[in-house]
Amino acid sequence: MTIQQLPNIENASPATKNIYEVDTFVKSNTAITEEYRLLILEAPKTILNCQPGQFFHLQCPVTRSHQPYLRRPMSIYSYSQQDCELQFLFKVTGEGTQALSELKNGDTLNVLGPLGVGFSIEPEWENLLLLARGVGLATLAPLAQEANRLGKKLTAICSARSPNALMSIDYFKDMGADVITITDTEGTSTLDNMRHIIELKISQGAVDVMYTCGSNRMLKLLQEIGNLHSLPGEIALEQQMACGLGMCQCCVRSFNRCGVITQERVCREGPVFKIQEAMPW
Amino acid sequence: MVNLKTKIGELILKNPIMPASGTFSEDLAEVLDLNKLGAHVTKTITEEKRCGNPSPRVCEVSGSMLNSIGIPSKGIEYFIDTVIPFYSQYNVPLIVSISAQTSDGFARICERVSVPGVDAIEVNISCPNIEEDGKAFAMRPSTTQSVMTKLRSATDLPLWAKLSPNTGETIEVAMAAEESGADALVVSNTMLSMAIDIHSRKPKLGNLMGGLSGPSLKPIALRMAYQCAKSVSIPIIGCGGISTVEDIIEYLIAGATAIQVGTATFINPNAMVTLLADLENFLQKQNIQNISDLIGSVRDEDATDDVVFMETAP
Ligand SMILES: Cc1cc2nc3c(=O)[nH]c(=O)nc-3n(C[C@H](O)[C@H](O)[C@H](O)COP(=O)(O)OP(=O)(O)OC[C@H]3O[C@@H](n4cnc5c(N)ncnc54)[C@H](O)[C@@H]3O)c2cc1C
Ligand SMILES: Cc1cc2nc3c(=O)[nH]c(=O)nc-3n(C[C@H](O)[C@H](O)[C@H](O)COP(=O)(O)O)c2cc1C
Numbered sequence: 205m206t207i208q209q210l211p212n213i214e215n216a217s218p219a220t221k222n223i224y225e226v227d228t229f230v231k232s233n234t235a236i237t238e239e240y241r242l243l244i245l246e247a248p249k250t251i252l253n254c255q256p257g258q259f260f261h262l263q264c265p266v267t268r269s270h271q272p273y274l275r276r277p278m279s280i281y282s283y284s285q286q287d288c289e290l291q292f293l294f295k296v297t298g299e300g301t302q303a304l305s306e307l308k309n310g311d312t313l314n315v316l317g318p319l320g321v322g323f324s325i326e327p328e329w330e331n332l333l334l335l336a337r338g339v340g341l342a343t344l345a346p347l348a349q350e351a352n353r354l355g356k357k358l359t360a361i362c363s364a365r366s367p368n369a370l371m372s373i374d375y376f377k378d379m380g381a382d383v384i385t386i387t388d389t390e391g392t393s394t395l396d397n398m399r400h401i402i403e404l405k406i407s408q409g410a411v412d413v414m415y416t417c418g419s420n421r422m423l424k425l426l427q428e429i430g431n432l433h434s435l436p437g438e439i440a441l442e443q444q445m446a447c448g449l450g451m452c453q454c455c456v457r458s459f460n461r462c463g464v465i466t467q468e469r470v471c472r473e474g475p476v477f478k479i480q481e482a483m484p485w
Numbered sequence: 486m487v488n489l490k491t492k493i494g495e496l497i498l499k500n501p502i503m504p505a506s507g508t509f510s511e512d513l514a515e516v517l518d519l520n521k522l523g524a525h526v527t528k529t530i531t532e533e534k535r536c537g538n539p540s541p542r543v544c545e546v547s548g549s550m551l552n553s554i555g556i557p558s559k560g561i562e563y564f565i566d567t568v569i570p571f572y573s574q575y576n577v578p579l580i581v582s583i584s585a586q587t588s589d590g591f592a593r594i595c596e597r598v599s600v601p602g603v604d605a606i607e608v609n610i611s612c613p614n615i616e617e618d619g620k621a622f623a624m625r626p627s628t629t630q631s632v633m634t635k636l637r638s639a640t641d642l643p644l645w646a647k648l649s650p651n652t653g654e655t656i657e658v659a660m661a662a663e664e665s666g667a668d669a670l671v672v673s674n675t676m677l678s679m680a681i682d683i684h685s686r687k688p689k690l691g692n693l694m695g696g697l698s699g700p701s702l703k704p705i706a707l708r709m710a711y712q713c714a715k716s717v718s719i720p721i722i723g724c725g726g727i728s729t730v731e732d733i734i735e736y737l738i739a740g741a742t743a744i745q746v747g748t749a750t751f752i753n754p755n756a757m758v759t760l761l762a763d764l765e766n767f768l769q770k771q772n773i774q775n776i777s778d779l780i781g782s783v784r785d786e787d788a789t790d791d792v793v794f795m796e797t798a799p
């Protein structure tokens with residue numbers, strides 16, 4: 205099977221909005237921790253008009269040992285129109301991400317995006333709290349960048365298995381965040397401790413809105429805290445995808461919209477949703 | 486200039502490339518110019534609102550995929566009020582795919598979607614028939630006949646029957662559809678399949694089983710398209726595993742008049758437009774002025790007389 209690739213942006217689709225299918229070039233692909241890698245791509249400026257929380261759908265390369273077929277969704281870790289740069293922070297898990305980990309400098313990678321609805325930062329939200337673990341860091345990183353650009357105050361609670369597995373701490377510090385690290389090995393990442401830390405921040409008036417990613421545990425915790433203090437929040441969710449564009453209905457999840465359970469497409473209505481509407485799974 | 490114009494019964498398409506039901510929606514307009522397509526085919530709709538199947542709804546199998554999306558549907562009112570007007574802005578025939586669990590249900594929805602703006606109805610008879618042991622209508626000639634007969638009297642629009650590979654009676658089903666008034670056959674839907682995660686020992690789909698689509702389906706759907714083209718005189722629309730221009734040419738030679746592209750759009754959202762350009766180039770290079778010169782041009786005359794249309798391998 206030959207897969208048609210578009211060599212450059214001129215041949216890319218004339219999108220009516222700003223979704224492009226285009227080849228990018230690998231600038232670097234390096235291991236960050238044992239499990240995570242940072243992929244830096246050279247991408248056309250046009251496709252880098254992104255929102256934090258949006259994602260790209262990557263056509264992982266077919267190699268001798270890996271034959272991924274469908275595209276793989278990946279949050280934008282960083283984007284810069286000035287540098288024509290697009291970055292992903294990914295965990296090596298299966299066929300697709302293993303194939304990604306084999307990409308060498310100068311290789312091409314076909315990407316589709318930017319896709320989905322990202323995070324919002326309302327003007328009246330001055331104090332932002334981020335709660336992130338694992339790949340969630342990748343998704344929340346550009347939000348920190350945007351918050352910094354808007355001059356918002358930021359608290360980032362970064363969770364990991366062990367201190368060695370913590371990532372992007374310096375990145376969040378550079379964005380002016382007050383960074384709090386919690387880990388399993390130190391026993392600081394328990395629900396009770398997270399609740400304690402967040403409640404403390406709230407009592408100091410340092411939280412107008414809370415953002416998180418992926419995990420069921422964190423969703424439930426932030427729903428409870430949000431309810432208690434009437435605080436808004438947003439969560440970026442994951443679901444398996446095929447098309448990434450809203451056509452196939454593969455990526456739906458259930459949401460509670462004012463008491464009515466609705467099915468929404470994570471790729472289209474999401475991946476970012478209101479914390480109070482998301483349903484634990 | 487090659488002529489890509491294609492006729493499906495009375496309906497004229499500017500080219501033979503259209504999307505397969507369920508792999509296309511209004512959303513694709515953000516990636517490509519929908520005016521370039523030969524027709525627009527909507528996701529199957531049902532009269533009532535439905536939720537669809539549990540997650541995971543797709544998984545991949547070596548170079549292809551399985552899906553058990555089911556037919557989540559916002560219902561017919563939403564479709565008529567929102568979806569049909571959306572497609573009316575394009576100068577491209579609109580084909581509406583319908584489904585129901587009974588023949589009468591089929592007839593009802595068929596009547597309700599026979600409205601201005603709709604150019605043909607694709608009948609997804611690969612869904613279970615709850616009046617007969619839950620087997621899909623398209624598995625047997627008798628159930629195909631009964632549902633198509635009811636539909637024929639429910640609408641004046643062209644009816645395209647979409648066949649299923651999950652039958653041992655492809656030819657009989659095709660003939661039953663033709664006899665009861667189908668104007669074309671879409672060949673075919675996905676093939677019932679399964680995949681299991683060997684570590685968790687769990688089926689990879691929430692619905693346990695699902696439909697195979699993508700390149701692995703092509704030889705099966707191509708065989709069916711050939712069998713159908715040989716046994717009926719209504720046009721065949723080839724569907725299954727098309728991702729290259731060579732795939733399209735193969736279907737045309739087998740006897741298809743037009744083709745549908747499904748899963749390939751998930752890998753390359755521009756696939757249909759790319760294929761259209763590739764098709765023009767291919768025909769130009771081969772000096773073929775008219776695609777009708779290719780249709781059904783398969784050179785099977787040398788086959789011996791005792792070749793049987795076997796439904797199973799020899
Ligand atoms: C919107 C979104 C953003 C994401 N952002 C990141 C990110 O920034 N960094 C990162 O490391 N991972 C991210 N993920 C998860 C990432 O898509 C999966 O880890 C990846 O698809 C796994 O593919 P694989 O072939 O290596 O694994 P396999 O397990 O072999 O994958 C098999 C199939 O399941 C799907 N799948 C497996 N895990 C997931 C998952 N968690 N979510 C969705 N589909 C999955 C794959 O796409 C593939 O179709 C994101 C997922 C979504 C939906
Ligand atoms: C995600 C998905 C959803 C589908 N939904 C429908 C549907 O609603 N109705 C239908 O008739 N066929 C449906 N199909 C089948 C396709 O229309 C097509 O027949 C099949 O995928 C084979 O073509 P392909 O190999 O080019 O994908 C679906 C296929 C996929 C992959």
Ligand code: FES
Pocket residue numbers: 444445446447448449450451452453454455456469470471472
């Ligand atoms: S992945 Fe196809 S609708 Fe979301």
